[in-house]
Amino acid sequence: MIYLDNGATTLYKPDSVIDAVVNAMRTQGNASRGAHGATLSASRTVYDARVKIAKLFNFDTPSNVIFTCNSTEALNIAINGVIKSGDRVVSTDTEHNSVLRPLYHLQKVKNIDLQFVKADNSGLLNISDFEKLIDDKTKVVVVNHISNLTGNVNDIKRISEIVHNKNAILIVDGSQSAGTRNVDVKELGIDIYCFTGHKGLYGPQGTGGLLVKDGIEIDAWKRGGSGVKTYEEEQPHEYPTRLEAGTLNSHGIAGLSAAIDFLNETGVDNIEKKELELTKYFYNEVTKIDGIKVYGDFSWAGVDTPLGHAAIVSLNVKDYDSGEVSDALSNDFGIATRPGAHCAPRLHIALGTKHQGAVRFSFSYFTTYEELDAAINALKEIAS
């Protein structure tokens, strides 16, 4: 199988990641529960992972690295934990349902004033629209770093300046950016950065988290055992315990920790550069094929760009149903892609693909040009 669905989950994990999970399953107890060797080993693994993640994102406070089971949980914690009744909240048309559905729910139950920056038919957001929508009453802005559907990159630094000029809080959905590019949360001015472990970070499923800038208060989400302050009726106040009730997935976190070692050894810059080249090559070849329409902003494909683009190319072939094209790619050519709606309903509407969906090709550092050529040739056959 040629796996081109890395935007859903990276399938090829470094061996060191798998080895770390195996080792953890053989040796680790329950993190932060007691003080014998096995539990201390788990605690150390978790603590080391917090430190490594903080360093990867140039984040100062390892104790504010909160582990969750995926980025959806991280986003639910952030969105529900900072937005209060009646708050004015700004988000965008390019968001995933992991942002949209929590916000729609708060519209119903907390009567929030929810506004969306509109996307154009390339899925692009206009910075001046942020300036118009974010006003003195705005409390929270939620925006993705990279669209999971188009691969477009949002200019978080400029958005952050607008947000902070109005003293609002910026929550960034980093599901597609963590590991695929250098994310410096200080330089970008991110207050809460939500990430998943199993995509660009090359870690196991069941891992993810959020970085909470010092001073940002997020209400507890789950409540339960914490290994500390047993007699307090409230979930303990300090991070990370406030947001981490119950047994942590120290097996998965051990894998995530090894994955970050892999990223550091490989160099995230090198990963980004390679993925950008793969994407440019694929984009330039498929747009030569009659009947193929690519979505998103690829104006950069001919020139360099400071923001770059994720290793995602979503397209359609003529008016063919995207599910049928993806099935043909899988069944006839052994190529794995993802069709249909990509949990990004507002963006599909902006792109005009609500009914057709789109076939998403998404690459990783392990994708080869031979695999891309196979996909390009398959698309030529399907289109002809």
Next chain:
Amino acid sequence: MIYLDNGATTLYKPDSVIDAVVNAMRTQGNASRGAHGATLSASRTVYDARVKIAKLFNFDTPSNVIFTCNSTEALNIAINGVIKSGDRVVSTDTEHNSVLRPLYHLQKVKNIDLQFVKADNSGLLNISDFEKLIDDKTKVVVVNHISNLTGNVNDIKRISEIVHNKNAILIVDGSQSAGTRNVDVKELGIDIYCFTGHKGLYGPQGTGGLLVKDGIEIDAWKRGGSGVKTYEEEQPHEYPTRLEAGTLNSHGIAGLSAAIDFLNETGVDNIEKKELELTKYFYNEVTKIDGIKVYGDFSWAGVDTPLGHAAIVSLNVKDYDSGEVSDALSNDFGIATRPGAHCAPRLHIALGTKHQGAVRFSFSYFTTYEELDAAINALKEIAS
């Protein structure tokens, strides 16, 4: 190391569980996202696990087997999802903070009328107290199957009859019972059964879930991508999607599925029988040592009992701090136990161990009599 902290997490996982996780990490895509081989493989793994779990607990509806990252999340989902403002709720002194803290929180924010069945100084609950406290106004009863501190087993079948006579809903915390005994949710009359994967089920950390009896409505918890019904603003209504936003931990679930195969091959009856014998032996030996006080109900230790007991023996040595005893066991004898408060604050108060805590010894199917003898001899040395 002699690992006697299986109540926190079982450390020795069957090789087949580890192999299944490795295989999943090498082959599985993102469950329920698309239709190529890797994603279908993940989807099948998850579906098979739902079916196996349903069968293990004699539960009729695999689609109502909901996966979470641990039992704390399952309990938070159940407790927050069924209890409404002003509801009368009955729980017990023997609960873990994963039950107590969510309930205390609802007392504050939903003004629930929260009542507790009292535990005696053996940690026992009196069934007649359930009859007194559960009245026509009671909406929800939350009770553990087995105490994580004493190992006492609650008579869920009788409690269920009382609960259902008053048309209330019974939520059971099965963190210590899943896998350590046959749990037949139909026979026991459980409406919502919450379990963790990494203890008696011998699965990986990062897994767990809840079984929701057909007809019981639980509000959505996390909201986000579901792979279906992208254009609905609400989290899709049907189980399991209603309660499972975001990417599932299909790597961990693959391990959990293999763990259930191990349980079926070994026989949960055999596991329970072996653990009961280990526990009886340990109890009888340590109670011969001067200065050792064991907590919980061991009246069964001389005779058979229909309810049995979990493989948990919590004790103190004279008036020694439990942390110091546990440290001595670990440092001087290489024996892993858990001291202190066990996230069960009301029960420690009932037992009179709020300040001393207790040293918990907890066994698994893989514990040997040689390991127990080493622990018994170590306790003799410490006590003398």
